[in-house]
Amino acid sequence: MNDENCIFCKIIKKEIPSKIIFEDDKTLAFLDINPISEGHAIVIPKDHYETLEFLPDNELKCLYQTVKKVAKLIYEKLNPDGYNIIQNNYKAAGQVIDHFHVHIIPRESGDKKITLALPRSSASNEILTSVMEKIKS
Numbered sequence: 001m002n003d004e005n006c007i008f009c010k011i012i013k014k015e016i017p018s019k020i021i022f023e024d025d026k027t028l029a030f031l032d033i034n035p036i037s038e039g040h041a042i043v044i045p046k047d048h049y050e051t052l053e054f055l056p057d058n059e060l061k062c063l064y065q066t067v068k069k070v071a072k073l074i075y076e077k078l079n080p081d082g083y084n085i086i087q088n089n090y091k092a093a094g095q096v097i098d099h100f101h102v103h104i105i106p107r108e109s110g111d112k113k114i115t116l117a118l119p120r121s122s123a124s125n126e127i128l129t130s131v132m133e134k135i136k137s
């Protein structure tokens, strides 16, 4: 299942060259051509799904097994101080390519490459209960 206009589907079909660091039947991992840091990698399922909720459970399992494998490889071979796993769904959350993908971003202590501003506010018990009930209904 591929989308002919999708750049990641073209990478899977090898129509666009990429620096592939791991590949199996269901998944592909390659270096991001606009890396945030050295070793920034992207892991994708070989079938085209736009966002997390469309990915079948068995594919999700395979995908995150590859994420773990590649993160371990990057951590052991490139020796960063840490790494982020980032996965965006829909444009509002920063998704640019509409083919589900997971970023593995190596980090050095104090590199300030990613500044996650998480402005928090306090919520009353009533609000939290109301949100919980909406989700569970």
Ligand SMILES: [Zn+2]
Pocket: 002, 003, 006, 007, 008, 009, 010, 047, 048, 049, 098, 099
């Ligand atoms: Zn695709």
